[in-house]
Amino acid sequence: MSDTTETPVAGRGATVIREIMSGGATRALLSVVAGFIIGAIFMVFSSEEFLAAAQYFTSRPTDALGAAWTAIAEGYSALFRGSIYNYNADNFEASIRPMTETLRFAGPLIASGLGVALAFRVGLFNIGASGQLLFGALWATWISTRVELPWGLHLVVAVLVAILGAAAYGAIVGFLKARTGAHEVIVTIMLNYIAAGILTFFFRTPELLREVDGGGTPKSDAPAETAQLPLLLGPEFTLHAGFILAIVGVFVYWWLMERSTLGFRFRMVGHNADAARTAGINVERMFVLAMAASGAFVGLAAANQALGVRAGLTPDIDGSIGFDAITVALLGSSTAPGVLLAGLLFGAFKAGAPQMQVIGLAPEITGVVQGFIVLFIAAPPLVRAIFRLPPPQKTTVIADWWHKLTTRGGAK
Amino acid sequence: MKNITSRAWTGLALASAATVILTGCAAAPTEGAGPVEPIDYLACAVSDEGSWNDKSFNQSVYEGLEKSKAELGVEIADAESATPDDFGPNLQAMIDQGCDITIAVGFNLVDAVNVAAEANPEMSFVTIDGWSNGATNLKPVNYAMNQSSYLAGYLAAAQSTTKVVGTYGGMQIPAVTDFMTGYYYGAMAWGTDNATDVTVVGWDPATETGDFIGDFVPNSGTSKTIAAGQIEAGADVLFPVGGDQFGAVSEAIVEAGIDGRMIGVDKDIAATSPEYAEWVLTSAEKRMTLAVFDIIKQIAVDGGAFTGDVYLGTLENGGTALSAITNYSGATAQADVEAKLAELQAGIIDGSISPLG
Numbered sequence A: 001m002s003d004t005t006e007t008p009v010a011g012r013g014a015t016v017i018r019e020i021m022s023g024g025a026t027r028a029l030l031s032v033v034a035g036f037i038i039g040a041i042f043m044v045f046s047s048e049e050f051l052a053a054a055q056y057f058t059s060r061p062t063d064a065l066g067a068a069w070t071a072i073a074e075g076y077s078a079l080f081r082g083s084i085y086n087y088n089a090d091n092f093e094a095s096i097r098p099m100t101e102t103l104r105f106a107g108p109l110i111a112s113g114l115g116v117a118l119a120f121r122v123g124l125f126n127i128g129a130s131g132q133l134l135f136g137a138l139w140a141t142w143i144s145t146r147v148e149l150p151w152g153l154h155l156v157v158a159v160l161v162a163i164l165g166a167a168a169y170g171a172i173v174g175f176l177k178a179r180t181g182a183h184e185v186i187v188t189i190m191l192n193y194i195a196a197g198i199l200t201f202f203f204r205t206p207e208l209l210r211e212v213d214g215g216g217t218p219k220s221d222a223p224a225e226t227a228q229l230p231l232l233l234g235p236e237f238t239l240h241a242g243f244i245l246a247i248v249g250v251f252v253y254w255w256l257m258e259r260s261t262l263g264f265r266f267r268m269v270g271h272n273a274d275a276a277r278t279a280g281i282n283v284e285r286m287f288v289l290a291m292a293a294s295g296a297f298v299g300l301a302a303a304n305q306a307l308g309v310r311a312g313l314t315p316d317i318d319g320s321i322g323f324d325a326i327t328v329a330l331l332g333s334s335t336a337p338g339v340l341l342a343g344l345l346f347g348a349f350k351a352g353a354p355q356m357q358v359i360g361l362a363p364e365i366t367g368v369v370q371g372f373i374v375l376f377i378a379a380p381p382l383v384r385a386i387f388r389l390p391p392p393q394k395t396t397v398i399a400d401w402w403h404k405l406t407t408r409g410g411a412k
Numbered sequence B: 001m002k003n004i005t006s007r008a009w010t011g012l013a014l015a016s017a018a019t020v021i022l023t024g025c026a027a028a029p030t031e032g033a034g035p036v037e038p039i040d041y042l043a044c045a046v047s048d049e050g051s052w053n054d055k056s057f058n059q060s061v062y063e064g065l066e067k068s069k070a071e072l073g074v075e076i077a078d079a080e081s082a083t084p085d086d087f088g089p090n091l092q093a094m095i096d097q098g099c100d101i102t103i104a105v106g107f108n109l110v111d112a113v114n115v116a117a118e119a120n121p122e123m124s125f126v127t128i129d130g131w132s133n134g135a136t137n138l139k140p141v142n143y144a145m146n147q148s149s150y151l152a153g154y155l156a157a158a159q160s161t162t163k164v165v166g167t168y169g170g171m172q173i174p175a176v177t178d179f180m181t182g183y184y185y186g187a188m189a190w191g192t193d194n195a196t197d198v199t200v201v202g203w204d205p206a207t208e209t210g211d212f213i214g215d216f217v218p219n220s221g222t223s224k225t226i227a228a229g230q231i232e233a234g235a236d237v238l239f240p241v242g243g244d245q246f247g248a249v250s251e252a253i254v255e256a257g258i259d260g261r262m263i264g265v266d267k268d269i270a271a272t273s274p275e276y277a278e279w280v281l282t283s284a285e286k287r288m289t290l291a292v293f294d295i296i297k298q299i300a301v302d303g304g305a306f307t308g309d310v311y312l313g314t315l316e317n318g319g320t321a322l323s324a325i326t327n328y329s330g331a332t333a334q335a336d337v338e339a340k341l342a343e344l345q346a347g348i349i350d351g352s353i354s355p356l357g
Helices: A009-021 A024-045 A049-054 A061-083 A094-119 A129-146 A153-180 A186-204 A242-256 A263-270 A273-278 A285-307 A322-329 A336-358 A364-378 A380-387 A397-407 B002-024 B056-071 B084-097 B107-119 B145-159 B172-195 B221-230 B245-255 B274-279 B290-302 B334-350
Strands: B041-048 B073-079 B101-105 B124-128 B140-145 B164-169 B198-203 B239-240 B261-266 B282-288 B311-313 B320-322
Touching: A009 A397, A009 B145, A024 A061, A024 A322, A024 A364, A024 A380, A061 A094, A061 A336, A094 A129, A094 A242, A094 A285, A094 A322, A094 A336, A094 A397, A094 B084, A129 A153, A129 A285, A129 A322, A186 A380, A242 A263, A242 A336, A263 A273, A263 A285, A263 B084, A263 B172, A273 A285, A273 B239, A285 A322, A322 A364, A322 A397, A322 B145, A336 A397, A336 B073, A336 B084, A364 A380, A364 B140, A364 B239, A380 B073, B041 B056, B041 B084, B041 B290, B056 B073, B056 B101, B056 B221, B073 B084, B073 B282, B084 B101, B084 B107, B084 B334, B107 B140, B124 B290, B140 B290, B145 B164, B145 B172, B145 B239, B145 B261, B145 B320, B145 B334, B164 B172, B164 B221, B172 B198, B172 B239, B172 B334, B198 B311, B221 B245, B221 B274, B245 B261, B245 B274, B261 B274, B274 B282, B290 B311
Parallel strands: B041 B073, B041 B101, B101 B124, B124 B140, B140 B311, B164 B198, B164 B239, B239 B261, B261 B282
Antiparallel strands: B282 B320
8 A cells, every 4th residue: 555656646636635634643733833833923023012122122132032922921821811711700600611612613613624524534625614514504594493393303403404404515516526527626615605605695585594674684583492502501601512513523423434334435535546446436426425424524513503603694604614624624634533622722712812802912813823733734844844853754655756756757 | 622721821831930020121111101191991892804904994993992092091902803703702802801891893793792781781882883682781873874975975966977876885784775875865866956867876775776795895806897887887976885995996997997986985085095085086984983982981081871872973963974075077166066065964964854865
C-alpha cells in the first residue's frame, strides 16, 4: 500500500487529502499552539496601549513589553471567561454559563464536522455542508411549524426529517459524481447557493413557511414547543439536547467508520478507488452512500440550528457552520475523537468571542486563530520546521509527486 | 478542551504577572486626560450583521456611543455580530458586563433583545428599528423615514429630466419600504403639482411589489444590475435603500453615460463618502447618532428615568431630515424647490400632508 509511485491521476486528490489528514495528534496540537501564538501577535498589535508605548520603545522598552503582555493576557483571559468559566460572575449560574455556551456552539460544529470528515475518509471534499444544513433545516422547520404531532413524536420526526433532508441533498452530489463524473467540489458549492435560494423562497412565501402575521422579511415561525430540542439545564441556560445528538453522532461515526463493513468499504475507496474497484467494490455506489451519510451527519447540525431555537428562523441559520465544519474535520484528522475535540475548541472560540469584543478586541481575532490553525494543519512541512519535528517517512505521496514533477523527462 | 483550559490558566497567571510589572512603571497617560470627567455609566451596543464601520446604521449608532464617551464621559463597550447566532451571546456578554444601557441595533435583533429584556428586568435595553413585546425595560427607537423620503421623492422628480425616478431596497422589510413609500408619494406629488406624468420604478406601494437586492451586502453585483436596469427603464435619479449601495449606483450611472443622480440614506452621503459626492443629490438622514446620544445623556447626565416609551424620529424633532442639496440641475430653480420643500415639511409636521399617500 505504501508504494504509491504509480498512483493514478484520478486518485491523487484523495491521497493528498489522506496525507493531510494523517498528521496525528501531535501536529494538530502544535498547530493549535501556533495558531494561539499568531493570535497573540494580532492582539499585541491591535492594542492601543502597546502601539503608544512602542513609540518610545528604545528609551523605555518595559512599557511596550508590559503593554504587550497585558494585551495577550487580557485577550486570552477574556476568551477563558467567555468559554469556560467566568470568574467575575456574581452567581454560580452566570459563572458556569460560558461552559454551557461552548457546548451549545460545539454541537452543530461537531455534527457537521463529522459529515465533512466522513467525506474526507472516502476521498471526497464536501464543501456543501452549508447547503445540506439549510436543506435539512428547511424540512425540519416545515415539520416544526406546519405539522401538529403529539409531544415526543413531533421532535423525533422533526430530527429525522432534518437528517433525511440533508442526506438527500448530499446524495445528489454523490449521484452526480458517480453518474457524470462531476467534481464534488464544484457541485457542492453550487448546491450551497441553490439551498440558500430555496430556503429564502420558502421563508418569504406566506403559503409556505413565512411566519404567520409576519412582515415582508424572510423569516419562519418559531418551532412549536413540542418540536423544540429540550433545554438540558433548565431555563437559565440555552444548552439544549442538540449537543446530545452531536455526541450520539460521534459514537455512530466511530462505529460506522472503524467497525462496520460499510465503513471499511468507504475507507478502501478513500485509500485507492481503483484497488477498491478491483476488489469488487461498487465505487460509484459508495460515492452516493458516502455523500448521503456525510449529509446525514450534517443533518444533525441542521436539527441543532432549526429546533434548538425559541424564535423564528432567518435564511442565514447556517451561520458559518458549513465552512467551520471543514476546519473542524481537518483539525480532528477525520477521526471521531478528533472531531469531538476540535468541535469543542471551535465552540469555545465562538462562545468566547463576545467577551473578547467587550474588552475591545476585534471579533476577527478568533477567526484569524482558526484560520492559522487550519493553515498549519494543511501545511505539515511548515509546522515541522517551526517545531523542529523529525521528517516523516520517505515515501509520502506529495514528495513522490513532487519528485516526479521535477524530474520528468529524466532517466527513470 | 484541555489545552485551551491550561492555556487560559496560563493567561491568568500572566495577567497577574503583568499587573505587577505595570504597577512599577506608572503608566496611565490617558486616564482622565479627556476634556470631560469620566462618569460611572456603562453604555453598550450590539451590532446587526455587519461591522460598526458600515457607513450606515450600525456606524451611526456607534458614533452615538463615541460621542457620549467624548462629551459625557461615559464608558462604552460593544460587540459586532457576524451571524444571527451571535445576537444572543453578544447581548449576554453585555448583561454579564453589567451595562447600564444596552443598545441592540437593527430589526434582526428584535427577538433576541426582547428575550434579554424579559430575562433581565432590572437592566435597560434599547432596540433600534425594533419593538417591545411588552417589556417596559426595552425602549424602541423608530423613525418616520417616509417623511424625509417624501421630500427626497419630490426633489428627485424635480431634478429628473426624464421624469422617471427609481428606488430599490435591500430586503423587503418595513424599515426599508417605509423609505420607498414616502419617496414614491413625494415624486407623485411633484407630478400632481406640475401636471406632469412622473413614473417611479422599483416600488409600488399599492401592490407592495418592487426591486430588492435580497440582502444588505454593500455594492453587490445584484445591486448594480438592478440600478442599471432602472436606468435602462429611463430613471435618472436613484434612491437605493440598503446601506452602502452608492458605489454600485454611481458605477451604473457612469457606465450608462447619463447625467444621473442618487439620493443617500441614513447618513449625509456627500459628506461621509466624498468619493461619491459628485452624484449625490441629497440624503434622507436617519439620525441615530443623535437619538443614541440623547437617550444616554438624558439618563446618565440629566438623571432622567429610563422608560420603555417609543422614541420616534420625525421631521419635527429632527430625528430625520434631508441633507443639504448638492448637484441640483432641474428645470425649476433650486431656491424655488427648496422653498417648496420647506412648505411641504411644514405641511407634514402639522399633519396636513400625509407622506403615505
